[in-house]
Amino acid sequence: MNRNPLKTPSLQDDERFALMKFRRSVSDILKPEHDDHFLxxxxxxxxxxxxxxxxxxxESMKWREKWNLDDLESWEAPAVFKDFIPHGSTGFDKDGSVVIFIPFSGIDIWGLLHSASKHDIIKNTIRVLERYMKLAYEQSKIHGPDARKFLVIFDMDNFSMKQYAYRPAAELVITAFQMYSNNxxxxxxxxxxxxxxxxxxxxxxxxxxxxDEYTLSKISIFKHNKHKWLPAILERVDASSLPVYFxxxxxxxxxxxKCLEKICWGGKIPKQFYISEEDSYNNTSTYKTTVVKKGSKLKLHFEIEDSGVFLKWEFxxxxxxxxxxxxxxxxxxxxKVxxxxxxxxxxxxxEESGFITCHANHKYTVVFDNSYSYFxxxxxxxxxxxxxxxxEVEKSASKIEEKIFDQNENDISCEIKAE
Structure with missing residues (x-):
């Protein structure tokens, strides 16, 4: 049965008062689609x-402006994202909400961080999320405001913690969760x-x-037992909207x-996407420490004669x-560009890291700018x-894994809340 998405939500008197006050205070930044359900x-x-x-x-509106979300679709993302960011949807749940599948073990986090900058990975995550948000909003026009929410299924089959021992990988995951929570x-x-x-x-x-506790209350974790997790899925989603694999x-x-036409399963990223972490073209790969004084800038200049090289930074x-x-x-x-x-x-x-592809016969200037700080x-x-x-750039990752995970994963004692 279709429900009216514009119907005023049922609220207690104090909640309705809070909504009225909130709407007045943010009226200067609201858009036409920002109805009561959004607020x-x-x-x-x-x-x-x-x-x-x-x-x-x-703060979230400023964040959206900073990431230029209105022009995300015109952004030309690194090619590696197309086939190696696992996610997809094959339909909707029984209430019209988008069902998102994430085959989590298909994320090659080490490969991603050596094939794209952290900034671009987060930007692509935002773009994928925004696309699902738009799809959910269209669903809400038919099925009501509850359809603006997602039902997410994480498949952790073959998941390993080893690659997350790489510090930038753990930091990236935490950054993504903070971005999601705040916005x-x-x-x-x-x-x-x-x-x-x-x-x-x-x-x-x-x-x-x-x-937060409310979000955690919506999460159910199932061990490797299809007889338990499948009924939980079918309770919410018709079999016609699920892949045979699930x-x-x-x-x-x-x-x-596996519905490869609708779900990207990711996988190990081919090494031709990588840039070097170990070999230096100009032999200046060591870290340096300096003080950028108040009101000043640090500029680094690189003259590039050949094509096919990368300018890579970490700081x-x-x-x-x-x-x-x-x-x-x-x-x-x-x-100038x-x-x-x-x-x-x-x-x-x-730590911030990333890279760009360089053009031949160009001079590049890297700027660390502290001119905005007076004190x-x-x-x-x-x-x-x-x-x-x-x-090959995986040698250092292997060393990290051997150092931190020197025991079999099955020997690690921990409990998991199972349905």
Whole structure:
């Protein structure tokens, strides 16, 4: 039965008063599609405190502007994202909500971080999420506001914690969860984590620190027992909307039960996508530490003669953020291009890393800008190098795995809450 998506939600008197106050306070930033149901997401996320909800929403609006979300579809993402970011949907649940499948073990986090910058990985995550948000909004026009929420199924089959021992990988996951928590409140209808191995609870105990109790109450974890998790799925989703692989009826035209036409399963990223972490084209791969004084800038110059090389950076600061950007000049035509837009980077919270592909006969200038700060010097530790792609960059990852995981995963004692 279709429900009226514009119907006013049923609220207690104090909740309705909080909604009225909240709407008045943020009226200057609202768009036509921001109805009561949209505003209630932020109020519920802040326990019906209009002032706290306003702060959260305004900060999120600034965040959306910073990431230029209105033009995300025009962004040309790194090619590696197309076939190696596992996710997809084969339909909707019984209430019209989008069902999202994430074959989590298909994420090659090490490969991703060596094939794209952390900034681009987060940006792509935002774009995927925004696409699902738009689909859910269209569903809500037919099935009502509850259809704006997602039912998410994480398949943890063959999951291993080993690659998350790589510090940038763990930081990336935490950054993604913080981004989600701060900017997409109350969009989760239900999360079913299936085929969870024993080691999964170790990682989940870390992640759940970034989730509130209400969100955690929507998460159900199932061990590797199809007889338990399949009924939980079928209770919410018709078999006709599920892949055969997950106990449903959908398959590709060629009979593939995994529905590869609708779900990307990811996998190990081919090494031709990698850039080097170990070999230096100009032999300047060591980290350096300096102080960028208040009101000043640090500029690093690189003259590139050959094509097919990368300008790669890693840096962090102490206590405060810093602006970072890269510009290039064509030494034949004099044309100037902002390769990486100058922006404030919270490098004191987590290490920033990334790379760009260089053009021949160009001069590149890397800028660490502290000119906006009148009172604070910034201690900066950085490595900026020009590198060539290598066939092998996994040696250091293997060393990390051997050092940290020197015992079989089955020997790690931990409990997992199972349905």
């Amino acid at each position: 209630l997401r932020w109020l519920r996320a802040r326990q019906w405190n209009p002032d706290n909800a306003e702060k959260m929403l305004r 997409y409140p109350e969009i989760l209808k239900c999360c079913l984590i299936i085929n969870a191995p024993k080691i999964f609870s170790f990682g989940f105990n870390i992640i759940k620190k970034f989730l 106990g449903g009826q959908q398959a590709d035209k060629d009979g593939n039960p 962090k600061t102490e206590i405060h953020d810093i602006k970072f950007g890269i510009r290039s000049v064509n030494q034949q035509t004099g044309e 902002n390769e990486v837009a100058l922006r404030r980077v919270p490098a004191h919270e987590s 604070k010097n910034k201690k900066l530790t950085y490595s900026v190098v020009v590198t060539r792609p290598l066939d």
